[in-house]
Amino acid sequence: MIVRETPGLLTLFLEIRGSVIRRIYPRVLIVMALSALVVWGHSREPQFIPLVDGAPFSLVGIALSIFLGFRNNACYDRWWEGRKLWGRLLAASRDLARQTMVLARQGGIATGTRSRLVHLNIVFVDELVRHLRYHDRLNQTAEATLSPEEKELLSTTRNPPDYILQLMGETFAQLRCTGSITDIEFSLFDRTLGEMNGVLAGCERLRNTPVPFGYTLLLHRTAYLFCFMLPFGLADVLGALTPIAAGVVAYTFFGLDALGDELEAPFGTLPNDLPIAAIAKSIEISLRQALGEADLPEVPKPVDTILL
Amino acid sequence: MIVRETPGLLTLFLEIRGSVIRRIYPRVLIVMALSALVVWGHSREPQFIPLVDGAPFSLVGIALSIFLGFRNNACYDRWWEGRKLWGRLLAASRDLARQTMVLARQGGIATGTRSRLVHLNIVFVDELVRHLRYHDRLNQTAEATLSPEEKELLSTTRNPPDYILQLMGETFAQLRCTGSITDIEFSLFDRTLGEMNGVLAGCERLRNTPVPFGYTLLLHRTAYLFCFMLPFGLADVLGALTPIAAGVVAYTFFGLDALGDELEAPFGTLPNDLPIAAIAKSIEISLRQALGEADLPEVPKPVDTILL
Amino acid sequence: MIVRETPGLLTLFLEIRGSVIRRIYPRVLIVMALSALVVWGHSREPQFIPLVDGAPFSLVGIALSIFLGFRNNACYDRWWEGRKLWGRLLAASRDLARQTMVLARQGGIATGTRSRLVHLNIVFVDELVRHLRYHDRLNQTAEATLSPEEKELLSTTRNPPDYILQLMGETFAQLRCTGSITDIEFSLFDRTLGEMNGVLAGCERLRNTPVPFGYTLLLHRTAYLFCFMLPFGLADVLGALTPIAAGVVAYTFFGLDALGDELEAPFGTLPNDLPIAAIAKSIEISLRQALGEADLPEVPKPVDTILL
């Protein structure tokens, strides 16, 4: 996520960080070069480089705008749903920290149980980040919280966050089986675990199921075809200004298309993706504070305006 | 579902797999041939092949874009709702596996009960795939889990997944009637079964109720009429380039229309449909792992970039 | 609901069943006749039948498309919400059949109670169809399930489905008052009744509150004005082809408008309306099967491709 103020007029046009221009400028330049070529070619050999009326382009351009707008809407909704899932995860984690306070009536052992559960919660959140971003390094809290056997199992399981949730579920099931908690309390804790489970399933859904490929392909193709044919339609009325106009149109259409790609997979590490590592750190701070721990991690800061 | 990287510029235009071009190229070619015929005919017999101004086509084309965009939106929402239902099913299945751990306090018999319940859950998911895709072959897990009488009933019932849910419900009702679980625990399990039941009802809704036929018919007709009349409107200003322009427009409009058809019924086996068989396999892996089983099925791999 | 395959190219244009063409063809023909009259009149008396430039028509046509698209979206959402309500009703009915299995611990009396409750559920669904479609005939299951006094009350009450829900609620309240079920079990059953109650309230909302009349009126008027003025704008550039073009535009706009009317009241008996009688029959089959009854009703079949 890019963290910065809306820039002023001058920086607005000079700003490159956070813009999709880095990724689309080759395509925009090709369109502009093609435009220049068409204008030059037509002035020398009008019979070989035909120019045509722009009306059909208006039709295709507006249709393309409508369909691009629709795809962008779908991608933005995915991105925002991803953010909502992590907001629910934050809330569910705080819920668990609050609810487990009731275990204190069991004395010191249960206090240890609460601490372990909240630490497992931190591990779950960290593993979810690793799972969604395909990282490899094990987290410090996991090192301190899990037993050697659990670490072994964690490293071999196909779905680490799911495994951590199972560990939490086992703890509550044991508390229930030994009668340490009532069935109502068990169902209270279970609902919160279910909420985390729902977040996990939602994140996997967003990561594993992109917008239908046929749709992306059709829009990419139409956008390319439109932008590459545009100079022939503009040159007649715009003359030497064609490269500029075609460049603006290409920048807008390719830019929206590229932004859609970025938002479609919201858990990646591109500039406009969600800062799930930073959110995970916030959850950890919130949970450690709830446990009364003093040595809290740093609040994550954006690096070069980008927060991951 | 098509699983692949977004292609580069060259492959973008040469790619056929996953594109709707396979299904719409006859129509696109007809429009292009008709365009060529109109241009040729007009140059020979202008009085018989009239050309007209393109302005009315702009109006119809933009209106058609708006309505096609709306239908595509509705179809995409159906597709995404289908995916969400299967995400809920994954979460509910993991919930049940976690919640049934509490049965362990009942000793060995209940452990067997838990195992049977989780296996029934796997059978439910498999039967749901069969039910939605009209398959015939009985699943291995069903063979191993169900008694002969149950298999018999399963083969005669009109709604197999509903029957499996009933079996699970009966198990919990018996546990409750014998006092093995408290009423709170029963209601906890029942809510999870209710969630699966809701997924079943949602999937049946999506499968049985397409977008209103009158709507599809109207849009198909308008799209055909528009594309077949387009050459007469384009030939005047585009001349010999008419077939290319008409082809691009026809590709976009027929393509979106065909994609809408594909997404409308998201549980089918077309390339852009949902990989529900693969999701079912993932659920099975997750559940077997929760039971501590060692012999896990393979993670499903896409065949020729397509995951079913 | 229309149940049929997407037609091929030829039948696509010849198909009349399920099309809105039956209801709008007079209007479309009037527009076409008016177009012919305008063209003919202008060729004879140009000073009396003025033709105008089409540009203002583009503006109005696109604005109309946007607003029609919006109204169609709202109507489709109503139709789909109606379908979702009936999907929830199916799920809630199956939930009740599953949950009431727990009554079996009470012995034979309670088994009778379960049977009566599930039969009341069938009656509720049937009465809901009658209520939404203003039918008069009492259903067979109601005849067999209700006592004479209850039938009497049913026939005089202002809201029959609500009355049936009260009967079910009374049964559960009695079971609770006599201590046959625990408070948790009571709240479990009550939540399922509450779900059915929510479906009832939702269906009444859709039936009683159409899209604001002012909106419908404004769009109808604008669509008529636009289509009746269109020939004057098209005749100049299209000449003798005006009636065809005006017919296509009128077909699209009137057709969308008429489809919106059909979807706006989704519980009616027009071809594109929801098949709630058939869904009710499916629920009955599912419930009777859950009770283990052998003599199941027929699955409803579409009559002449239309399922009601």
Next chain:
Amino acid sequence: MIVRETPGLLTLFLEIRGSVIRRIYPRVLIVMALSALVVWGHSREPQFIPLVDGAPFSLVGIALSIFLGFRNNACYDRWWEGRKLWGRLLAASRDLARQTMVLARQGGIATGTRSRLVHLNIVFVDELVRHLRYHDRLNQTAEATLSPEEKELLSTTRNPPDYILQLMGETFAQLRCTGSITDIEFSLFDRTLGEMNGVLAGCERLRNTPVPFGYTLLLHRTAYLFCFMLPFGLADVLGALTPIAAGVVAYTFFGLDALGDELEAPFGTLPNDLPIAAIAKSIEISLRQALGEADLPEVPKPVDTILL
């Protein structure tokens, strides 16, 4: 709410009731008069009344359509959310009437309690109508149900419906404190009160927070500017027909804008607003019928096709 059949072709154009034409005709007439003036002025003094090409108007007109469409969508969503809230209120009221049947086990006192609770429910609904519409007269049921002290407090409180909900909450809290109901039953009743509380908060939200004023202002201004400048753009191509065309455009744009205003505040008493007084009466009938009362109020009838 306007209750009537979709009118036929003739009445469609003559109908005034329910149309926004009553409120916008001065503006439309001004635009038409201005158009006539522009045409006449231009024919006499072309150098003072310049006419311009219509192309820039198309751009502004389409942009305006898109933004008006968006605002109308937002206003319609508010209207429909208001209707959904009242549907939830109907369902919650019926839920409470059903759930309180369980109090019957407490004997005659509790039956009185149930009756008082359901009557308080009726008062709550009536007070909500008064609260949303700023009425002053106290309702008959309130007269009969509340004690003098309660009436006194009701008249001084800042939020009457909230106060009635508190009275209901107090009754349940007393039943719980005296042990007349279990904690589960208390939480069941409490959830239903919470639902009513949510409806109250939702209605207050819709009433107190209109669509952002800056948005309304921007759209009003653009719509006025556009319609007042339109004659200059149309006169060139339409000549003497300009007043008619400008009138149609102004009718559509002003009409949609005015309808948006009407739907934005759905609890008012304009023709297209929600008939909350009638819905309240329906709830009262449903609740009195559930209590077995014989003397039911009349079903509200539309007055001159308008139901309030």
Next chain:
Amino acid sequence: MIVRETPGLLTLFLEIRGSVIRRIYPRVLIVMALSALVVWGHSREPQFIPLVDGAPFSLVGIALSIFLGFRNNACYDRWWEGRKLWGRLLAASRDLARQTMVLARQGGIATGTRSRLVHLNIVFVDELVRHLRYHDRLNQTAEATLSPEEKELLSTTRNPPDYILQLMGETFAQLRCTGSITDIEFSLFDRTLGEMNGVLAGCERLRNTPVPFGYTLLLHRTAYLFCFMLPFGLADVLGALTPIAAGVVAYTFFGLDALGDELEAPFGTLPNDLPIAAIAKSIEISLRQALGEADLPEVPKPVDTILL
């Protein structure tokens, strides 16, 4: 939030308060000045200041309208979601005040507990306002309710509202551990705290995650480019009227863009932002009234039509 009547025709155009015109007039004036310069320059040196056909501008303008409309929609949704969150907070606060009435059975001590809990609720709401608006001053109710140690902790914690929720959670956990409330009652209170927790997480989500920066940047750039190039496209057909037309277009596009910025961060203190301080005061009034307190704060009044 701006609280005022929709203005009449004259005030509509003269009104400045609440309009975005204050923030965008420099940009609009620049566009108008540039237009005048283009017209003047072209009349003197046509070969240096080329004018071009407006057709390409239509295409870009309509595309820009669609994308701006989409961004405005997203921003409006954020604003409305913020309002919904505060509506839920109002409802949850009233729920807690109602539910805690059940504590009265514990005698005087518990009455004090209820009072403290409701006051903590008021503190939570106030702290949420401070948290979202980065204020510094501690609230009066907090002064009176919190102990010195709690105030100390509140001033050092990183998330004050979260800390207050923890205090409330601790109170309920103690009541549960000492057996003063049953597990069901605990879970009832816990659910209400969970609702407040969800509101907190939702508000933090809206505050910390703006619409993707790349999107805002792309739209700002395209809007500037379009408006600065527009005079060259309009001057040809509009001549001396170009500055007026360009000014209207620039006002609409810049205005919508600026409104989007305002709605995007709905908890700020700009004129169109949500009046969360006023809502917080309403919640306080409602809660104090529920406690029976006599000395209620004033209902917040808009200052110069603006309510914060």
